[in-house]
Amino acid sequence: MAFAEKPPTTEGGSRHVPIRPSRGAGVHRPGLPAAPGGWAEPAGSPAAVSAPGGGPGRVVSPSAVGFREASARAVLDPALREAIRRVTDNLAVRRVQVTAELPHFDVLRDRAKRIKEHTLANLDRYLEQLEAAVRARGGHVHWARDAEEAAACVVRICREAGARRVAKSKSMVTEEVELNRALREAGIEPVETDLGEFVVQISGDRPSHLIAPIIHKRREDVAELFRRHLGTPADAPVPVLTAAARAHLRQAFLQADVGITGANFLVAETGTVVLVENEGNARMVTSLPRVHVAVAGIEKVLPRLADLAVFLPLLVRSATGQRLSAYVSLLTGPRGPGERDGPDVFHLVLVDNGRSRVLADPELREALECVRCSACLNVCPVYERAGGHAYGSVYSGPIGAVLTPALTGGRGLVDLPFASSLCGACRDVCPLRIDIPRMLVALRARAGQTAEARWERRAARVAAWLLCRPRLYRWASVAARVLEPVVRRVPVGALRRWARGRDLPRLSPTPFHRAARR
Incomplete structure (x- = not known):
């Protein structure tokens, strides 16, 4: 996906919108196609330029420790394996139960697949429509080509608002762009208000699951953290711990100058940001602070408000095994005349950070259909044994093994495509039927062309030479x-x-x- 330069605006530098990719014969070819050599752009795809004005910049940061080393340590930790197995098994069983209640669940999956394929094929048009709709409702739109630009944009907005403290709801893309680090370096205190993310923050840890960030921690670990940071007893039961967190975070809501969220979906037709949650913290983050900043990847857009009737049942049932989450918020711009709640100012930061490269790649484009439900993690035998941290990236599990190399162009991550048994369970449970095994095979073929795999090719040539000489x-x-x-x-x-x-x-x-x- 390339970006076309538009006349400069006062927000976020120059405006850029993606040029829709080629719809040639190779876009949706079936099977497990052979990949092109190395990490060059696939034949027949347009050259990819990352978002507004320039190259891809810094993208998802891989861990300094590779998957092989990290997973080897993880499998030796029985407590970690048991914690992961208990939660993922529970989520997987609940998913089976609630999807069975919906006789047309597979019909919804097929419909969602068609909507996403159409949206990605016309992403330029829908992003322009989204921008126009947000501006028409009094909001501001910013385009960020990479992680550094996205973080800098949010920091600039916070400084202009005079913010000293910001409240954040759970957001994978803000983890991806390392927003908390950028805010702290700018002298602005970020407070994670999702309970799991709050525990991650005060422990200096990283999330290990897309929707259950502290899946790797025991209750005793959390109790000790709260004893040190919130003054609760070391043997406090779960209700006491959650009450202490609630009291602490309520002050963060009241004192925050800016609220920062991600977005589960963006509706091009109306300029609406859709947030799906169970704790109510995202609703507080978007209601109490004077300024609301939504940070989202460019692939989150949906054409019409009516499309939510397809995607919301799929997302919630696949993610948490619920019929509907406790809170679904549809936010369209700042507070209008006569409205009693909502922010005075609304900003939408649209992040590329390697997504244009993936969109231009017919073999990997399907990864952009992901709605981050984590269903694939919950059935993956590799994730169950290795845990999320072993992947060394914000995105773990089967979809992370595709997204991370894809977003980074494969730099230093040739081991992730091999972090799979190719059993196909991830494809079977995906609400959009994303063919993750096919993409992993394509990435393995590309990994075989890298310098790291050169010894394997040489060994194969030596073996062939010997076998021909009895x-x-x-x-x-x-x-x-x-x-x-x-x-x-x-x-x-x-x-x-x-x-x-x-x-x-x-x-x-x-x-x-x-x-x-x-």
């Missing part, structure tokens, strides 16, 4: 039997990495060709 192959077999005890004790290089998760098979003392003669 005499040399027999001598190599003799050498392998002689060196086998040494290799088992001192594995080196790539063999060491290979042997970490596998038992080296013992070589037969009798070669096959001799045994065959007998």
Whole structure:
């Protein structure tokens, strides 16, 4: 997806809207197609430029520790595995129960798929329509090409509002752009008001699940945190802990100068921001502070308000196993004349941060259909054993194994596409039927073209060369039997990495060709 330069405006620099991608024959081809070499743009796709005016900039930050090392540590932690299994199993069972109540659930899935495919194919038009609708209702629209620009935009808005403290509701995209760090560096105190995100913040941790950020923590861990930060007893039961958090966060709502949220959906037709939650904190964040800033990826847009009748039942049932979440807020601009609640000022920050690159890629574009329900995480055997932190990114689980390499262009993350058994459970439960295994295979093909995989290709060529020369192959077999005890004790290089998760098979003392003669 490329961006076309528009006349400059007073907000967010130059306006840019995405040029819709090519609708050539390769856009929706079935099966598991071979990927192009390396990380170049796929053939037939337009060159991708990241959002307004320039290159992709800094995108989702990968962890310094790779998935292999992090997951190897995680699988040795039985308490972590049990905590993850308990929550994900519960969410998965509840999803099955509530989706069974809806006889036309699969019809909704098919309808949502068609809406998303149409929206992404016409994203430029719907983003322009969204911008016009927000402005018509008195709101302000800003375009951010990368994480740094998005964070800087929000910081600028907060400074212009004279904010010293901001209240935030749960938002994956603000985690993605590292907004809290940028706010702190600017001398502005961010307060996470979602209970799970609040625990993550005061513990200096990171979320490990898309909708359950502290899935990896025990009640005792939270009680100790609250004892240190809120003064509750070390053995306080859950109701006491939640009451203490409620009292503390209520002051944050009342003292906040700016409220910051994400968006589950953006409606192009009306300029509406849709927030889905269960705690009510997002409603407080958007009602009490004088300024509301919504930060959202450009893929969150839906064409019409009526489309929510399709997406809301799918999202809530797939995410939390509920028929409907406790709070669904539809926010359209700042408070109007005669209205008693809502902000005086509304800003919408539209973030690209690598999404234009993904939109221009016919093999990976489907990942932008994700509604962040986390259903794929809850059925993934790899996520259950490794946990979310092992992925080293804001986005974990099967969809994270696709999104993170896709948004970053694959830099330093060639191990994530292999963090899957390709069992297909993620595709089966996805409300939009996103074919995650197909995209993982495509990413694996690209990973095979990188410098990190060069030794594998060389080893394959050496093996092929030996197999074509029987005499040399027999001598190599003799050498392998002689060196086998040494290799088992001192594995080196790539063999060491290979042997970490596998038992080296013992070589037969009798070669096959001799045994065959007998």
